Amino acid sequence: MGEQKTIVxxxxxxxxxxxLTQRPHHIMKGLAEKGYKVYFINATQRSDIIRERVSxxxxxxxxxxxxxxxxxECDVYFSSWANRFVDLDKIKAKAVVYDSxxxxxxxxxxxxxxxxxxxxxxxxxxxxxxxxxxxxDNVHICKNACFYEHGQKDYEIPSDLKQFxxxxxxxxxxxxxxxxxxxxxxxxxxxxxxxxxxVVGKPWNINEMPKGVHYLGAKxxxxxxxxxxxxxxxxxxxxxxxxxxxxxxxxLFEAMAHGKLSVATDIPEAVSYSDxxxxxxxxxxxxxxxxxxxxxxxxxxxxxxxxxVAKENTWQHRIDLIxxxxxxxxxxxxx
Numbered sequence: 356m357g358e359q360k361t362i363v364x365x366x367x368x369x370x371x372x373x374x375l376t377q378r379p380h381h382i383m384k385g386l387a388e389k390g391y392k393v394y395f396i397n398a399t400q401r402s403d404i405i406r407e408r409v410s411x412x413x414x415x416x417x418x419x420x421x422x423x424x425x426x427x428e429c430d431v432y433f434s435s436w437a438n439r440f441v442d443l444d445k446i447k448a449k450a451v452v453y454d455s456x457x458x459x460x461x462x463x464x465x466x467x468x469x470x471x472x473x474x475x476x477x478x479x480x481x482x483x484x485x486x487x488x489x490x491x492d493n494v495h496i497c498k499n500a501c502f503y504e505h506g507q508k509d510y511e512i513p514s515d516l517k518q519f520x521x522x523x524x525x526x527x528x529x530x531x532x533x534x535x536x537x538x539x540x541x542x543x544x545x546x547x548x549x550x551x552x553x554v555v556g557k558p559w560n561i562n563e564m565p566k567g568v569h570y571l572g573a574k575x576x577x578x579x580x581x582x583x584x585x586x587x588x589x590x591x592x593x594x595x596x597x598x599x600x601x602x603x604x605x606x607l608f609e610a611m612a613h614g615k616l617s618v619a620t621d622i623p624e625a626v627s628y629s630d631x632x633x634x635x636x637x638x639x640x641x642x643x644x645x646x647x648x649x650x651x652x653x654x655x656x657x658x659x660x661x662x663x664v665a666k667e668n669t670w671q672h673r674i675d676l677i678x679x680x681x682x683x684x685x686x687x688x689x690x
Contacts, residue, residue, distance in 0.1 A: 359412075360430035360681070362386055363446065365396035365422075367436040370407075370415045373557070376576035378456065378479075378499060378605065379435055385674035387412040394429070396422055430690070431681055437462050437469040450474045450684045452677070454497070455483050458601035466490075475680050479603040480624050486601070495680060498624075499605040500670045506612035506662055510581035515571045519551050520585060525649045527552045528586035530579060530606050533568075534559035537598045539620070542638050543568065546590065550645065555582050583613040588648040591619035592641065607632065611665035614658030616651055618644040631661040 364383050372380075387393040393413045401417040408414055416422040423445055432448035434440075435456050443451065453473040455466075470476060470490050477497040478484035487494045512520050519526055527550045533543070540561065546552050547567030554570045564570045574582065583589065589610035593599035599622050607624065610617050610631075617632045618641060619625035625632045633648055635641035651657055 359390060359392050360685075361392045361394065361426070362431040362433055363394045363396065363426070363429045363448070364433050364435075365394075365442055365446075366398050366419060366439055367434065369397040369399050370395050370409070373573060374575040375557075375573065378454075381500075381670045382454075382674060382677065383433075384413070385670055386678065389674060389678055391431075394422065394426060430685075434469065437465040440465055440469040440472055443472050449688070449690050450681065452477065452681065455479065455487050456603070458483060458486065458597055460597060474684050477677070477680075480601055481627065482601045482623050483603075495676070497673055497676055498668065499603040499608055500668045500673050501605075501608035501612040501665050503612055503662070503666050503669050505580045505583075505609070506614060506665060508580070508584075510584040512585050513571075513578070513581050516553065516582060516585055519553060519569065522551070524551050525587040525652075526585065527588050527590055527645060528582055528610075529554045529556070529590050529592070530574075530582065530609075531556040531604070532559040533561065533564075535561040537593055537596070537602075539592045539594045539638075540565050542592045542641060545638055545642065546592065546645065549642065552590075553582070553586065555579060579609070580613070583610055583615055586615065587652045588645055589615050589617040590645070591617060591622070591625065593620045593622055595620060595622065608665060608668050611661050611668070614662045614665075616648045616657070616661065618648050628664060631664045 364379055368379055383393050383395055396416045396419050405418050405421050406414055406416050428447040431450050431452060432446060433452045435454040451473045452475045453469050454477045456479045476487050476491045476494040478487045478494055479498055484494060484496045533554055543565045544567060547565060552568050554568050555574045557573045591604055603624050607617055619632050619634060621634045621636050625634050633644040635644050
């Protein structure tokens, strides 16, 4: 990489976010391992602790103003939240990378502000690529991904899952944010009425869990792998609409690493992976596909096929792509 480049990810999420590890964490950790000096500034601001050193190439700051005094300039400012365009008035960056992950109606006024300040735009899904390509001339597809190696390990049955495993009935898994905004709660209740439906993650914008769901709470990224390993079918019961249609759900890729078949509504991202996802256009078809997936889940050849899809969609692939796009940008500017 030549001289070490600094990269700043700021004011969007915390490094230790309730033990949850998401796309920004995977990417920043990977770029640090690739040789960048990463500064991760937490969204939660503190004055009792300013800085933590995670590794030689990775520092977490808890105070943005103090960080700016210490590091007023950086090589790359990397953001995955359009509302952070305001940071670019405070820090001097040689290159700005905007990682566009969603298309929330409430954030649209700030999307163009961030895009206009960016040198490179990443799009997490094909619909986002199409949209952002009308707004910027340097847009690249960079979908979510998985760690293929997670599916190569053996996992003990988690203690809170064991009671369901012991019944011998198939386990249907939903992981992540079960939200009244983008999930079809009516369909979730229909699934829970017919099958053992286990939910792990954090509820979002719902007052109570849907009827019949077995809610096992939030899990760390490491803990979550055992639930994928011991479920029979992974589900994405999303409502069609702007939020879901532009998304690239990480849970799809993580289930693939374990060779697990997913059943999803017909969002564009699900349609892209016909080898690993059964796509459904109605409640009836969704329930039929779960039944079909339970049978198919016993086929070793299909598991291997799904794992092959996972192997082609790892975080290392994404990090290599981001690194090459950053290098390309600096080659253009002669930095």
